Amino acid sequence: EVMGKDERVISVDSSYSDGESSSYRLISNGFEGESKSTWFSVSASVSIKGEGEARPQDYWYGSSLFYDKLTKTGIGAKALERVLRKLGQKKAKSGKYTMVVDPMNVGNLLSPMLSALYGSALQQKNSFLMDKLDAKVASDLFTLRDEPHAIGANGSRYFDNEGVATQPRAIFDGGVLKTYFIDTYNAKKMGVAPTISSPSRLILTPGDKDLKGLVADVQQGILVTGFNGGNSNSSTGDFSYGIEGFLIENGQLTQPVNEMNVTGNMITLWNSLAAVGNDPQPNRSWQIPSLVFEGVNFSGL
Template structure:
């Protein structure tokens, strides 16, 4: 189905809903393609390919709201589907806060091309994809006698969507992604250390096609001999690819749903200094080729570049239309785009060299954070640092504390950005973190 055909069908579905009792309607039609191959022991272990399409419709009927989706796109079937959905919606409870966004907040078109789609997605040779997975495995096989197992995967995906609403919005999106992932386990005596490494890109020719196997093996071997060390309060460096685990609770606390439900430790904190002045963070939806780039969000709200934290001061919340009405706040957007950190001067090696005694955290094992209080406890893997050098691997240790205290104690933010995510996280050095071990 072409983009024009999607628009035609979406508008027909919208009008059919209006004609049958809905006062407001939002319709999206999306299609996706994906493939993946996993190899193990020099054989293809799993090969998958999927092509999907479907329609989603949001209905506002007599002050009541419901959302529905279907993969059956023939008009006669859709007509019955929509009519039954409207009748079912009439049995729900009224919710005065459920409406479409105000029209003036919509994206109006003519935005810059954000370059999020590989136009050659469908022409990539399937054999080439399989060969990439086998090449990653070859980087590991016969490289070390301690190797127990290796699993390598290639994956990709394409998503296209059009959306229309009954109060004036029309917009479409298209994006693609490609990736390679390798997981390795090795013999470490009583333990079986594991590690993985991933590379991804929006366009196939930008994908780093070598190195995942080699890096995964190196990281697994470095874990051999992991053990607990004595409990204590010391510095902590969190590697860039793992920062999201402890940064996520801060972002979750900014969501309108968490604020309205009193499940946020950042309620009534806008305009106040809540974390270290070393944290300056911008939500930038307009990065060309950015993993989270977009001209409008899932509701059709036009996106804007926003400061989230400015030298530790909280500048914005993530508020969609529904929770904006409940909280009597202006909607911004229901979620993040690209999160861009103001970086420091040192890469990971530079951060390590600055630490007299501490732990470099390379992964988290379980744990949780209380959304209401910000109190957390996480298991960690990593390495002991003494006098600026890595001494030995550690594991089966926990960190405990409070999110606001942790992020108020930033020692330094690195410059080594993780570009494999829409959260462009650098490594971060924290002071005075409580570690529990022996």
């Protein structure tokens, strides 16, 4: 699908993988249970010759719990399409922009919010969401649920690693924090009731537009299509990430950008959530679509 399609192609790396796992648990609390799962994936990565010494690279993949539902064609072609968009990348001017994040990368922004909910972080007083239960910490658009019992879906399960039964639960409801992930070990140390050790299948209530529709509504912004390093402070929620993507001007993608940084605070960022897409990656356990955040700090030129 790639070789010979463009004279700038340097290399193509492709792979197929599959796996099967099973577990049996017998726990001192009286629980006994077993589970079994399979997975399949195919991927392609393409490197091309850019301007000067630049060697842009990008990838695409398909994955599924079942072989007959695995997308097996178009992977290389999509990877080539994505890398060709990177030609001519450069920094944009520093300032506040509307930030659009595609569904491939929104997990990088959600992860710190979830990590702050774990009993291990709360017990060590290393969470910026400590003592925030039933408090509003994000935008009204931020409604996130754990739906662990969807049949044939990645992330679904009937019990966690301690044998505690899973159940549908609200994590954030209209920006209000509704639960923590507290396992039995940390619950005993904290003197509180356990909930669940970790989430299973996350569903962010979607909007009515895909990524293209969200971009069309932005006058001046940056579409983030990749995070390149950086970190988030688990105690304060302050973050700094390197990014790449595209400048958005009057609803259109114009200049490819890279070597820029986005900085801020997680609570401030999620309070600035202005729009939610309808395009989560179908085979992920985190069903998180494209997101739009207003007034985000970017540093470049």
